[in-house]
Amino acid sequence: AAPGRRPARVALRAAEMQQGEQVPQHVAFILDGNGRWASARGLPRSMGHAAGIRTAMQVIQDCMDLGVTTVTLYALSTENLRRPAAEVDHLFKAFEVTLDAQRSVMIERGIRFVAIGDRSLLSPSLQRKVDETERETAEACGDAPKMTVCVAAAYGSRQEITGVARALAGRA
Template sequence: MPEERTIPRHIAVIMDGNGRWAKERGLPRREGHRAGAESVRECVEACKQLGVEYLTLYAFSSENWNRPPHEISSLMSLLERFLDQKAEEMMKQNVRLSAIGHIERLPEKTRAKLRDALERTADNTSLNLILALSYGSREEITEATRSLVKDAAEGRLAPGDVTPELIASRLYTADVPDPDLLIRTSGEMRVSNFLLWQISYAEIVIFKKFWPDFSQADLFDAVDEYSRRNRRFGGL
């Protein structure tokens, strides 16, 4: 461990490997997703202890809609149970919940439970827990570009007005600092259409273990690794 931890302000996590974790144990995929929910709790607890301000979890990608209907239904039920069970806990821990992505694509029952959790935790001031749901970064960037083109077509924007800051202001994460640290489990070496703009200079830490096996100790290890990095942001 570094002598002094440098705490990232924002950690983003690609929670990968629930299905393979279950397969290795001869269990249905839904059991892997259920076990993964416990790792979410571990991750939140660790971030709270460290003083991390933002935690973004890749919970359901836009590509996940291509999975079998029964698995999608199981994932939505799991999300609903998570929101039911954790909303009160988030209130006690002063955690503020938010969500990014095409939330309107979620089933109405799921959206209703999400809205309730968002409203209940809106005034909390500790960790900001962001769920990326029905989220795809290319879609996000496309929508941001479309809004800029519309403004230009209506005479409110000139080509010279377009800056990285302006583009960032049209993303779902407009009011959120870019991630300092990106964690991915299951050993896969890709970012899977997750926060492509925002992670431009994030430090990346890969764990070979599947998400259901991820613990508080692993998150502490990732932050220790982050502390050892020299972030140059393209400089010397």
């Protein structure tokens, strides 16, 4: 779906599930192509990222309305961190602004926020925002969140495999 618009497939699946189909407990989305979408329209990549964030927020709400209990958003790969510094800085700042804007909404709706990935690769201010949001939503939701939103940031399959291999080697 184009950033900023409700994905047609989510709307279609919502209609189907309202007819009695079982709702999945965990769904995952890869947030990809927002910069390309903007560039193809002659817009700054940052506008594509902003539109993608709006779409992600709508998808989370749609999933919550359907009764999905866990949503994972693959938002920022380790490969994305190789982009020009200005773009990476913008992505970090957009993530911070979104956390600030959505933290009280998550608490009000009973959403627990969790981040996965190598936080050391994030800016110090973003690391603090992620930690604050995780802590505050966990405290507010306790052991019974209505939904968990997991954001994969500074996350990559190679990094994950390497981490598991190191952990296993340490046990040997």
